[in-house]
Amino acid sequence: MTTVSPLTSKVAIRTENVCRHYAMGESLIRAVDGISISIPSAEFVALLGTSGSGKSSLLNLIAGLDRPTSGAVLVEGNNLAALSREALARHRLRTVGMVFQSFNLIPSMTVIENVELPLRFAEVDRSQRDSLAREALERVGLSRRLDHRPSELSGGEQQRTALARALINRPKLLLADEPTGNLDSRTGTEIMNLIREFNESLGMTVVMVTHERALAEQYAQRLVFLADGKLVDDQPNIVTAGAPSQGGRA
Amino acid sequence: MKAYDLAELAVRNLRESVLRNSLTTVGISVGVASLVAMLSLGIGLQQMATRRLVRSGLFDTVVVTSRRDLRNFNRNDDAGGLDPAQSPVLDEPSRQKIEQLPNVVEAYPDLRFITSFTFEDKPHLTMAAGVPFSYKTNDAFEGIQGSFFSSDMASEVILQKTFAAELLGKTQKPGTEETPVAELAKPLVGKEMTMRYQEKIDVPPASDVNGSAPSESAEAATTYSIQSHELKLRIVGVTDLDPDSMRGPVRARILLPLKLLQSLHVMQPTGMRDTTQATSKTPTYSTVSVRVKNPGKIQLVEDSIKKMGFNTFSILDATRSVRRFFTVLDLFLGIFGSLALAVASIGIVNTLVMAILERRREIGIMKAIGASDIDVKKLFFAEAGVMGALGGALGVALGWTIGRVINLGTNVYLRSQDLAPEQIWFVPWWLVGSAIAFAIVVSLLSGLYPAARAARLDPVQALRYE
Numbered sequence: 001m002t003t004v005s006p007l008t009s010k011v012a013i014r015t016e017n018v019c020r021h022y023a024m025g026e027s028l029i030r031a032v033d034g035i036s037i038s039i040p041s042a043e044f045v046a047l048l049g050t051s052g053s054g055k056s057s058l059l060n061l062i063a064g065l066d067r068p069t070s071g072a073v074l075v076e077g078n079n080l081a082a083l084s085r086e087a088l089a090r091h092r093l094r095t096v097g098m099v100f101q102s103f104n105l106i107p108s109m110t111v112i113e114n115v116e117l118p119l120r121f122a123e124v125d126r127s128q129r130d131s132l133a134r135e136a137l138e139r140v141g142l143s144r145r146l147d148h149r150p151s152e153l154s155g156g157e158q159q160r161t162a163l164a165r166a167l168i169n170r171p172k173l174l175l176a177d178e179p180t181g182n183l184d185s186r187t188g189t190e191i192m193n194l195i196r197e198f199n200e201s202l203g204m205t206v207v208m209v210t211h212e213r214a215l216a217e218q219y220a221q222r223l224v225f226l227a228d229g230k231l232v233d234d235q236p237n238i239v240t241a242g243a244p245s246q247g248g249r250a
Numbered sequence: 251m252k253a254y255d256l257a258e259l260a261v262r263n264l265r266e267s268v269l270r271n272s273l274t275t276v277g278i279s280v281g282v283a284s285l286v287a288m289l290s291l292g293i294g295l296q297q298m299a300t301r302r303l304v305r306s307g308l309f310d311t312v313v314v315t316s317r318r319d320l321r322n323f324n325r326n327d328d329a330g331g332l333d334p335a336q337s338p339v340l341d342e343p344s345r346q347k348i349e350q351l352p353n354v355v356e357a358y359p360d361l362r363f364i365t366s367f368t369f370e371d372k373p374h375l376t377m378a379a380g381v382p383f384s385y386k387t388n389d390a391f392e393g394i395q396g397s398f399f400s401s402d403m404a405s406e407v408i409l410q411k412t413f414a415a416e417l418l419g420k421t422q423k424p425g426t427e428e429t430p431v432a433e434l435a436k437p438l439v440g441k442e443m444t445m446r447y448q449e450k451i452d453v454p455p456a457s458d459v460n461g462s463a464p465s466e467s468a469e470a471a472t473t474y475s476i477q478s479h480e481l482k483l484r485i486v487g488v489t490d491l492d493p494d495s496m497r498g499p500v501r502a503r504i505l506l507p508l509k510l511l512q513s514l515h516v517m518q519p520t521g522m523r524d525t526t527q528a529t530s531k532t533p534t535y536s537t538v539s540v541r542v543k544n545p546g547k548i549q550l551v552e553d554s555i556k557k558m559g560f561n562t563f564s565i566l567d568a569t570r571s572v573r574r575f576f577t578v579l580d581l582f583l584g585i586f587g588s589l590a591l592a593v594a595s596i597g598i599v600n601t602l603v604m605a606i607l608e609r610r611r612e613i614g615i616m617k618a619i620g621a622s623d624i625d626v627k628k629l630f631f632a633e634a635g636v637m638g639a640l641g642g643a644l645g646v647a648l649g650w651t652i653g654r655v656i657n658l659g660t661n662v663y664l665r666s667q668d669l670a671p672e673q674i675w676f677v678p679w680w681l682v683g684s685a686i687a688f689a690i691v692v693s694l695l696s697g698l699y700p701a702a703r704a705a706r707l708d709p710v711q712a713l714r715y716e
Contacts, residue, residue: 065618065709086622093620104615104713108266120255121620165619 011074012173012205013039013062018071020057020229031057033229034071039222041172044199044206046216046237049226055209056177058226062207063098063175064091076172093121097166097204101178103158105150105165111157112137112146115164122169136164140194156187163194174198176208180215192219251625260632267605274594274601275641281591282645282689286681287652288587289580294657294676296576312540312552313563314348314357316340337559341534344558348540351554353547358382359535361511362502369417369443376413378445379502380511384541395435396487402509407443408487413503414438435488442482445506448517449477476517591689594641595696598634602700605633606707613704614712623705630701631694638693642686649685650677 020032032054039045047055060066061073064080067088073080076095080088092098105114116133124132137143140160150158159179166174176195180188196219199206210216216223217239225233251259264271317337338344349357361380366373383402385391391398391408399406414434415421483506512533542551552562606613613626653675661671 060710063618065713086624089617089620089622089625092618093622098618100713104611104618106612106615108262108612117616118619120251120259121616121622121625123252126254169620 010041011038012041012043012076013037013207014072014074015058015061016072016074018058018061018068018073020054020061020066021069030054030229032061032068035226035229035231036071037224037231037234039205039207041205042199042203043222044196044220045208045222045224046220047207047209047224047226048211048213048216050211052228053226054229055226057229059175059177059207059209062173063096064088093118094169095171096173096175097169097171099159099162099166099174099176099179101181103150103155103162103182105158105161107150110147110149111142111153111161114150114161115168118165118169132168133164136168137161139167140164141190154187155183156190159183159187159191160194163191163198167198172205174204174206176206178210179208180210180212188215195219251621251628256628256632257636259629260636263605263609263629263633264636267608270601270604271637274597275637275644277594277597278591278638278641278689278693279643279645279648281588281594281692282642282685283648283652284590285584285587285688286646286649286677286685287656288583289681289685290649290653290675290677291656292576292580292583293678293681294653294674296580297676298672298674299572299576310355310542310545310548311564312542312548312555313360314340314538314540314555315536315561315563316534317559317561339534340536340538340560344560345535345538347558348538348555351551353543353551355541355543356382356384357538357540358508359512359533360537360539361508361516361535363447363516365448365516366446367443367504368446369441374413374416376504377502378504378506378511380508381408381505382508391487391489391491393431393490394487395431395489396439396485399486399507402507403513404486404507405481405483405510406486406507407445407483408489408505409438409485410503410505411488411490414488431488431490438485438488441485443485445481445483445504447479447481447514449479450515450517451475451477479514481514591692595692598637598693598696599699601637602630602634602697603703606630606700606704610707610712613707614709617707617709618713626707627701627705630704631697634693634697634701635690638690639686641693642689645689646677646682646685653677 015035015037017034017036018032019030019034021028021030023029035054035058047058049055057066061068061080062075064075064083068081071081075091078091080091083091106117109117112130112133115136116129119129119132134143134146137146137160140163142157142160142164145153145157150161153161159182174195179191179195183191192215195206195208198204206220208216208220213223217237220237222234222236224231316339345357345359348354359380362377364375364377366375367378368374381399383399386398394408396408398408409417411431411434412421414431415429418434418437420429420434489505515533540551540555542548548564552564555562616626657673657675660674664671
């Protein structure tokens, strides 16, 4: 039910019969088994499915954290399957921002250090790093306790920090793996509102993995259902039709 | 990642598990300390030996002889085919020429003869030699009791300790304690003794004097006569030099100022052939000792003297073998010292591999947010390098301290044995620098495997790991 036609909008992500198989002991696990999907730029897509359905595996393939066994993953025109390890790292650094269920902050670093860590890998000067990190933290609504370690923060604050870190290199893609899984519903809503804001105001393409259909229906424009590594359903989200998120897009 | 960021992150990571990393660093420092300790002991011993040898005058002296000298015929293999009879005479002008060669400090003739000395009416037949006045500042007379000659022409003698003992009737018997030099010097210094010697006096060829030159000397331009003389000499000092271990002028039991001896024109038993042709105005010498600025220039000086047509001899070969010995010794000490460092490097490997296991998740996070394999590798390398640098610096300090303590202990022992203290320990600056550098290199090598392993870590696996 998207107002933007797939023909005129730019494709951000496209997978072509992508597979990710791995051996576990004697048996072959087909985590992702021949999925073809196309996600236009600035779309908010939810990947839904039960645990073990392959949604996280697909997200990892798009993130460039993993390589497909066969098939192609095209992000912003680059086939990730053909990239070198070095180029794949650059893809994760520049094109993709990730948030996880367990936040994945580095415990020995303070909030601001965690946020500016990708800038270190991007070889940004120290003088610029601090102001960029503060800017990103302000955007996620965190302007105090910047010198605290993650363990001293609440779950919501930790996820805000992770979001700021994902934003710091101004990527085109935001990939979120169960971003509210470890949060209470009120904080979860705050985080989801932030993600929606990035999608709308910054035009970021968002791919969110979740098993909560209600959450997906509340925020996503498109719902993709996976089971046993296969795509079982791909539908526009009718529930949010007419919601403010739709109104913001043209 | 930039070098500064890398170092900062490495130090931060090392501080996260302070105990383990400190222990590893201490391990490295013990390794470096043992290396520094061993090597500086080797260097110290070498310096001690070299110091002793240089002091003996063995290594900066070239002995020059004329090829005409019959005694040298067998050594002529490097003479360059010059007929000994045509080679130059080793006389005063050639001595002066040698003295003007570059790198030569001085060239003095060896005057040495056996003659009779009377002390308290008892005659003693022994070897006397002339000592150049420059020996006053030479280490050779470090252990003298009394004083050196007051001037170049003073009628004074210095006795070698065994001769002093002989004069006092205290000849050392095998197995008994040697009489200290100071005890020998006390009754002798200031006393007088009489030297009997034969003076060679030139006689114009025309005149006929008793005791003329042997007629078989066909080349002789002049004839000479020999006159006996006596000279009263004052004993000024007793030296502890061992005449058998020395070369050059000090290898005699009675030492006189060289200038004084030269002025006496003492008939020398050696080099008869040249002596007979020479006049007292241009004396010839059987040997001339040449002192060179430093042992390293010996070969240069020897070569240029050989070019002048003389035979030379030096103990350079002996120094070479001494140096070779110490090189081998240093090598062995270094290998033993390095063993501890090798053990320490296993400690680094262990610590870093443990760090990978512990920081799996952290590595996974860094990779997920954009760290490349090289970034991760560099980070682990930097951690190994920082541990190496810290351990190296600490180890040098530790090794230096151990050295000081051992040196101190040795000297306390030496003093208790009435021996002069010696520096058997020496840590040169190059050793400090290269020990730290070596520690860093060893640490980096130890970091190779852990760094490669960390870089290869699969981020998906690492992030799943709880």
